[in-house]
Amino acid sequence: xxxxxxxxxxxxxxxxxxxxxxxxxxxxxxxxxxxxxxxxxxxxxxxxxxxxxxxxxxxxxxxxxxxxxxxxxxxxxxxxxxxxxxxxxxxxxxxxxxxxxxxxxxxxxxxxxxxxxxxxxxxxxxxxxxxxxxxxxxxxxxxxxxxxxxxxxxxxxxxxxxxxxxxxxxxxxxxxxxxxxxxxxxxxxxxxxxxxxxxxxxxxxxxxxxxxxxxxxxxxxxxxxxxxxxxxxxxxxxxxxxxxxxxxxxxxxxxxxxxxxxxxxxxxxxxxxxxxxxxxxxxxxxxxxxxxxxxxxxxxxxxxxxxxxxxxxxxxxxxxxxxxxxxxxxxxxxxxxxxxxxxxxxxxxxxxxxxxxxxxxxxxxxxxxxxxxxxxxxxxxxxxxxxxxxxxxxxxxxxxxxxxxxxxxxxxxxxxxxxxxxxxxxxxxxxxxxxxxxxxxxxxxxxxxxxxxxxxxxxxxxxxxxxxxxxxxxxxxxxxxxx
Amino acid sequence: xxxxxxxxxxxxxxxxxxxxxxxxxxxxxxxxxxxxxxxxxxxxxxxxxxxxxxxxxxxxxxxxxxxxxxxxxxxxxxxxxxxxxxxxxxxxxxxxxxxxxxxxxxxxxxxxxxxxxxxxxxxxxxxxxxxxxxxxxxxxxxxxxxxxxxxxxxxxxxxxxxxxxxxxxxxxxxxxxxxxxxxxxxxxxxxxxxxxxxxxxxxxxxxxxxxxxxxxxxxxxxxxxxxxxxxxxxxxxxxxxxxxxxxxxxxxxxxx
Numbered sequence: 001x002x003x004x005x006x007x008x009x010x011x012x013x014x015x016x017x018x019x020x021x022x023x024x025x026x027x028x029x030x031x032x033x034x035x036x037x038x039x040x041x042x043x044x045x046x047x048x049x050x051x052x053x054x055x056x057x058x059x060x061x062x063x064x065x066x067x068x069x070x071x072x073x074x075x076x077x078x079x080x081x082x083x084x085x086x087x088x089x090x091x092x093x094x095x096x097x098x099x100x101x102x103x104x105x106x107x108x109x110x111x112x113x114x115x116x117x118x119x120x121x122x123x124x125x126x127x128x129x130x131x132x133x134x135x136x137x138x139x140x141x142x143x144x145x146x147x148x149x150x151x152x153x154x155x156x157x158x159x160x161x162x163x164x165x166x167x168x169x170x171x172x173x174x175x176x177x178x179x180x181x182x183x184x185x186x187x188x189x190x191x192x193x194x195x196x197x198x199x200x201x202x203x204x205x206x207x208x209x210x211x212x213x214x215x216x217x218x219x220x221x222x223x224x225x226x227x228x229x230x231x232x233x234x235x236x237x238x239x240x241x242x243x244x245x246x247x248x249x250x251x252x253x254x255x256x257x258x259x260x261x262x263x264x265x266x267x268x269x270x271x272x273x274x275x276x277x278x279x280x281x282x283x284x285x286x287x288x289x290x291x292x293x294x295x296x297x298x299x300x301x302x303x304x305x306x307x308x309x310x311x312x313x314x315x316x317x318x319x320x321x322x323x324x325x326x327x328x329x330x331x332x333x334x335x336x337x338x339x340x341x342x343x344x345x346x347x348x349x350x351x352x353x354x355x356x357x358x359x360x361x362x363x364x365x366x367x368x369x370x371x372x373x374x375x376x377x378x379x380x381x382x383x384x385x386x387x388x389x390x391x392x393x394x395x396x397x398x399x400x401x402x403x404x405x406x407x408x409x410x411x412x413x414x415x416x417x418x419x420x421x422x423x424x425x426x427x428x429x430x431x432x433x434x435x436x437x438x439x440x441x442x443x444x445x446x447x448x449x450x451x452x453x454x455x456x457x458x459x460x461x462x463x464x465x466x467x468x469x470x471x472x473x474x475x476x477x478x479x480x481x482x483x
Numbered sequence: 484x485x486x487x488x489x490x491x492x493x494x495x496x497x498x499x500x501x502x503x504x505x506x507x508x509x510x511x512x513x514x515x516x517x518x519x520x521x522x523x524x525x526x527x528x529x530x531x532x533x534x535x536x537x538x539x540x541x542x543x544x545x546x547x548x549x550x551x552x553x554x555x556x557x558x559x560x561x562x563x564x565x566x567x568x569x570x571x572x573x574x575x576x577x578x579x580x581x582x583x584x585x586x587x588x589x590x591x592x593x594x595x596x597x598x599x600x601x602x603x604x605x606x607x608x609x610x611x612x613x614x615x616x617x618x619x620x621x622x623x624x625x626x627x628x629x630x631x632x633x634x635x636x637x638x639x640x641x642x643x644x645x646x647x648x649x650x651x652x653x654x655x656x657x658x659x660x661x662x663x664x665x666x667x668x669x670x671x672x673x674x675x676x677x678x679x680x681x682x683x684x685x686x687x688x689x690x691x692x693x694x695x696x697x698x699x700x701x702x703x704x705x706x707x708x709x710x711x712x713x714x715x716x717x718x719x720x721x722x723x724x725x726x727x728x729x730x731x732x733x734x735x736x737x738x739x
Binding site: 160161162163164208211212215219220 | 487488492493496519520521648650651652653655656
């Protein structure tokens with residue numbers, strides 16, 4: 001593996017010639033070879049002890065998830081705590097929680113790509129992987145919430161002997177389409193992005209099995225000009241297809257609530273509010289995963305403070321949008337003069353059984369990110385990590401506030417109830433975290449966590465118009481001599 | 484390690500896609516053919532303890548279905564007759580009293596029989612509505628749905644078999660197009676009835692007496708002239724209006 005030795009010289013970047021100091025995306029004048037060695041090294045070398053310390057409990061928790069699902073199916077849906085009036089308990093809370101987390105991946109991979117935000121290259125691979133694993137966790141919940149898991153194929157419009165067809169007026173059906181489209185496109189986008197890096201791993205592989213497997217998935221990539229032209233066009237098209245998905249998936253999820261007439265759900269602000277919340281929660285999860293990964297595998301030169309700073313700013317922005325939505329919901333319930341709307345929000349924030357959840361949510365999602373107004377806070381990785389985790393909790397509480405709080409207080413007091421999850425639901429939620437962590441750790445173990453080819457694309461030496469090649473070469477030589 | 488892949492690997496993805504596509508098509512086709520009720524149920528003809536011949540009793544002898552299935556007009560469940568019903572004709576000294584095929588009947592009814600048990604005859608059920616689907620025979624039979632619609636031409640079966648698929652789609656097909664299946668109440672158990680057999684004058688006279696329109700008006704609206712015969716559509720349409728038949732199609736009407 002290449003040396004970690006760094007020079008303290010000023011970094012070199014084309015923008016220097018233009019007189020604009022622009023922070024370099026890869027620090028310490030790292031060369032292309034260093035980038036390849038460092039990222040492939042994660043896959044090729046032994047995993048650190050902490051990997052195993054995290055992986056073994058994750059596998060056990062994922063097994064626990066399987067156990068709770070077997071118990072659920074073999075015993076019946078009564079092992080969950082949800083019932084009338086709160087028919088959507090933790091199952092749907094957790095579904096929306098996980099599906100929301102996925103949104104940062106799509107945003108980074110698609111929108112930041114189309115808007116030429118080059119800093120995305122260091123974090124897009126892991127964020128997209130996180131998206132996929134979050135959607136896998138999310139999909140489990142509605143699948144089993146239907147009650148009879150073996151009838152789940154009814155969700156798909158397949159001709160059948162029952163002569164029944166899906167209700168195309170229902171947002172729940174469109175939810176199925178939205179999530180499955182999202183998953184499919186995300187997998188394709190992720191995989192297409194992986195192809196050049198898989199070829200790199202193939203070419204470096206020493207073991208026969210690794211060579212065969214990476215080779216098969218690299219689809220015969222040789223890195224020729226024709227291949228790159230086709231590849232980049234495919235990537236651009238997939239980015240174009242994914243971009244509307246960033247907005248559409250969580251909008252459709254919000255329709256599950258907003259198209260009902262239940263006060264507390266029946267609001268037009270839901271789609272933008274859900275999308276902002278999803279991006280907010282997604283970036284928090286990206287930071288939660290990437291800060292430890294960056295430290296553990298020595299990726300500080302590629303995932304720099306600039307990346308953390310940018311993501312913290314996005315969290316601040318979207319968190320403030322979410323805070324605006326919370327306050328606007330309250331204002332509209334007052335301003336509409338609708339009795340039921342007013343009561344629903346009075347119960348939510350003052351007199352209902354779940355007011356504690358509302359204040360938890362409000363603190364976590366609106367108050368805590370405000371520290372990111374300060375650059376010092378954005379640059380302190382501990383502060384960023386802690387706030388990101390508070391935001392993760394807050395986004396879970398947001399879904400909890402929306403679902404049980406609303407359903408437990410319907411129009412008629414005769415229908416009022418209280419919901420608390422059963423032990424099975426709690427263990428199942430824990431189990432999805434295990435599954436998520438297990439998949440992410442396997443991803444770190446077997447695939448390049450950073451897009452090697454793309455990071456090389458933002459190195460100064462990739463720029464044919466670089467003003468001062470001689471200067472760059474001198475710095476490289478000096479760095480090598482200092483070693 | 485150099486290139487370890489031989490040249491033929493280049494075509495492997497295309498071959499795989501073609502093979503998997505073909506496999507998927509075959510699986511979908513087989514599922515459609517063998518895993519749906521039109522295959523799994525139709526043709527089921529279990530051996531009964533007594534080889535009771537419907538084509539003889541209901542066909543040649545023209546016994547009414549309701550002679551044996553007595554409660555069909557009054558009950559959600561259409562009953563299988565008790566052994567006493569058979570005994571009415573096949574008792575001592577009556578029809579085929581000594582037939583060896585009727586031994587199970589004598590065991591059930593004949594106290595003089597050396598093998599007498601008094602237990603009912605164990606007929607094997609052929610048509611079975613699942614527990615999660617509510618079906619009411621009386622509601623159908625009293626509103627012009629004949630036995631033949633679901634059970635087929637039992638009067639021509641020497642061994643009764645499952646003639647229709649009775650899938651949920653089968654139920655809904657009728658509930659959605661009810662006029663294609665209704666007939667006058669006095670023809671319910673006439674399994675050979677056709678709308679063309681219906682007497683045009685009598686039919687319109689009956690409808691006219693209930694609807695407040697004249698026979699001529701009704702016939703003109705239907706485009707029926709003097710020598711024409713009726714069609715199922717016309718009969719069904721009038722009977723549906725007459726009885727105000729609106730079969731429910733929501734889930735809860737059968738899955739209660």
